[in-house]
Amino acid sequence: MQVQQMVYSKDDSFRKTNYTIENSVDRYSDRMACLNYLITEIRYVWGYITLQKLLNLVKLKISYGVSVFFRRPLQWGLPASIAIEPTSVCNLACPECPSGNGSLIRRRGNISWSLFTKCVNELKNHLLSATLYFQGEPFLNPHIFEMIAYLKRMRIYSITSTNAQFLSPKNCDKLVKSGLNRIIVSLDGTDQKSYAKYRIGGSYSKVIEGIQNLVAAKKSQRKKQPVIYLQFLVFRHNEHQVKEVKQLGRQLGVDKVSIKAPQVYDPEQNNNMLTSIPKYTRYQKNENGQYQLKGKLKNKCWRSWQNPVITVDGALLPCCFDKDARYTYGNIKNSDIQQMWTSKNAIQFKKTILKNRSQFDICRNCTEGIKYMH
Numbered sequence: 260m261q262v263q264q265m266v267y268s269k270d271d272s273f274r275k276t277n278y279t280i281e282n283s284v285d286r287y288s289d290r291m292a293c294l295n296y297l298i299t300e301i302r303y304v305w306g307y308i309t310l311q312k313l314l315n316l317v318k319l320k321i322s323y324g325v326s327v328f329f330r331r332p333l334q335w336g337l338p339a340s341i342a343i344e345p346t347s348v349c350n351l352a353c354p355e356c357p358s359g360n361g362s363l364i365r366r367r368g369n370i371s372w373s374l375f376t377k378c379v380n381e382l383k384n385h386l387l388s389a390t391l392y393f394q395g396e397p398f399l400n401p402h403i404f405e406m407i408a409y410l411k412r413m414r415i416y417s418i419t420s421t422n423a424q425f426l427s428p429k430n431c432d433k434l435v436k437s438g439l440n441r442i443i444v445s446l447d448g449t450d451q452k453s454y455a456k457y458r459i460g461g462s463y464s465k466v467i468e469g470i471q472n473l474v475a476a477k478k479s480q481r482k483k484q485p486v487i488y489l490q491f492l493v494f495r496h497n498e499h500q501v502k503e504v505k506q507l508g509r510q511l512g513v514d515k516v517s518i519k520a521p522q523v524y525d526p527e528q529n530n531n532m533l534t535s536i537p538k539y540t541r542y543q544k545n546e547n548g549q550y551q552l553k554g555k556l557k558n559k560c561w562r563s564w565q566n567p568v569i570t571v572d573g574a575l576l577p578c579c580f581d582k583d584a585r586y587t588y589g590n591i592k593n594s595d596i597q598q599m600w601t602s603k604n605a606i607q608f609k610k611t612i613l614k615n616r617s618q619f620d621i622c623r624n625c626t627e628g629i630k631y632m633h
């Protein structure tokens with residue numbers, strides 16, 4: 260009706276107005292969905308918070324604030340979140356992923372149960388959440404369901420991310436039973452051709468069926484979790500499908516569709532992959548016509564103060580951008596996380612971040628602290 264009232268004499272202007280209205284309705288429903296999702300998530304996370312975890316978070320925040328203010332690293336508290344790598348092996352060959360494209364120099368394999376439990380046991384009183392994902396496809400580790408169930412028993416909010424090639428009805432049933440809180444499903448296309456351009460070796464229909472299986476398993480077990488995020492990385496070849504994937508997500512019954520700008524290791528070399536829609540890219544051309552990160556790098560990093568990574572071999576890393584464990588603080592096979600967290604290596608790393616973050620190659624191509632999607 261509103262559209263009818265705004266008809267202009269020229270056809271083109273009509274179409275333009277029509278499109279704007281559709282967009283604002285879309286934005287409104289996006290915002291409502293976002294609000295709904297936020298309220299639900301806060302309700303879920305709330306059940307995992309304890310006074311000790313809250314106090315730890317306060318310590319982290321204070322020590323981070325003081326460090327940034329005085330430009331000297333001070334680390335109080337233990338990690339509030341952690342990413343643990345279930346496996347470094349992957350079944351797909353995505354070109355910008357070191358595991359998929361074969362450039363990862365670390366050992367390919369699964370984390371042992373003893374390393375996994377050592378890590379969780381050491382941090383369980385402080386962790387708000389644990390992400391079972393780093394490099395590799397988590398569902399290739401046969402113990403993934405037990406790992407999630409263990410986090411549940413330790414009262415830690417669990418998250419994982421998958422290419423959804425293994426979400427069979429049986430696995431989805433086990434997944435819902437395990438008590439997983441959130442799952443991120445990668446789907447960067449709304450048809451096989453567009454999807455497999457980046458997810459090389461992947462099957463679009465398997466992802467769709469996998470999501471349907473998961474939604475059905477939640478329904479049959481009368482569970483609201485895991486919350487399902489559908490994640491769409493925007494490239495040049497799929498940028499026209501952003502709207503479509505939002506609709507697809509709604510039809511499939513996922514809880515959130517997350518549109519993300521991908522990280523590209525060499526934006527100059529691979530600029531043909533980058534989307535032409537500015538709001539969906541991390542990069543822009545500088546005055547010399549070269550691609551660089553949007554925004555200005557700030558010499559600070561909250562992530563490295565509270566959200567480290569443990570690799571399949573037990574190396575403790577500052578963050579998930581250190582794919583090949585080049586900036587490791589130490590190894591949980593030989594040391595406690597508490598010791599490594601304030602070790603010489605860790606303090607030196609944070610000192611450099613506060614002084615000049617661009618000294619680290621991983622930090623130069625990292626959007627931590629930069630707003631790039633407007």
Ligand code: SF4
Nearest residue numbers: 560578580621622625
């Ligand atoms: S790459 Fe550097 S700036 Fe980015 S999260 Fe890691 S430590 Fe922080």
